[in-house]
Amino acid sequence: MATAVAVPGQHRTVLLHEAVDALVQSRAGTYVDGTYGRGGHSRLILSKLAPEGRLIAIDRDPEAIANAREGEGRIDDPRFSIHHTRYAEFDAVLDDLGLAQVDGLLLDVGVSSPQIDDPDRGFSFRFDGPLDMRMDPTRGQSAAEFIATAPQGRLIEVIRDYGEERFAPALARALVARREEGRSPTRTSELAALCASVVKTRERGQDPATRTFQALRIAVNGELDELERALAQSLRRLRPGGRLVVISFHSLEDRIVKTFIARHAQEVYDRRMPHAPSQPLALRAIARIKPGDEEVQGNPRARSAILRVAERTDAPLPPEAGR
Structure with missing residues (x-):
């Protein structure tokens, strides 16, 4: 079994340990890294998984896919697979793999450092x-x-x-x-x-x-639409106790994540029946984390990052949720 190693090159993964520690709650679990990039989060996730654990990585960038499959960045690990598609299609990826639910979904949204630093990409x-x-x-x-x-x-x-x-x-x-x-x-x-x-x-x-x-x-x-679609899918794809972990880098993204978590983590009462019990909650808000001063000093691109964590409860979803 391969051992996780540092990512070659200069790319620094933002909120690396905070995100992975929040995500991985079971060493034998199955996790989705929806934004592989150069594999910083994926490598650390793999280092925490038992032999029966599994990591499904996704990226829409062909260069990220090539990096994971060949050369210095290759991950040669039977617990790992990578798929070339948008992270909003992780629902379809799980269907193709015959998986109904997973133990966690990680999204590090926005553009990556290798994309920004390559003049030919035009970012x-x-x-x-x-x-x-x-x-x-x-x-x-x-x-x-x-x-x-x-x-x-x-x-x-x-x-x-x-x-x-x-x-x-x-x-x-x-x-x-x-x-x-x-x-x-x-x-x-x-x-x-x-x-x-x-x-x-x-x-x-x-x-x-x-x-x-x-x-x-x-x-x-289509970044904001993609984020909204993936969040909606997470409700029915996360098993009870599964974690949703999202790192965003500007207010538009964070507002979508914050609103989504709040909408599904707040108790809902039927005003027509004030004494009836509230509807069960689909999510439980866990944390909001920002990079520390040391990380920002070492990686200025981290300064605007916000990490939000929520956990799927065992409450049933209404029929329209997650579509």
């Missing part, structure tokens, strides 16, 4: 590269293609709602004007320069392109 305004931003570059519409085809109103919605950018209308108008001139941005440097020309004020230390790049990445990859 970062710090490097010049093709304006792609797809987590799976073999499927779907790139950021450049989205900008070149989306109506102005849609551009405003995306930049405003996903980037929380107050200059969204001006940015959308500038993008459409460039498009009409036949100069729609196709490189990260072009989009970053346009943002710098439109966004005149910004929080101290933040690049004018930060919010727009975040917004386009979320839109191109």
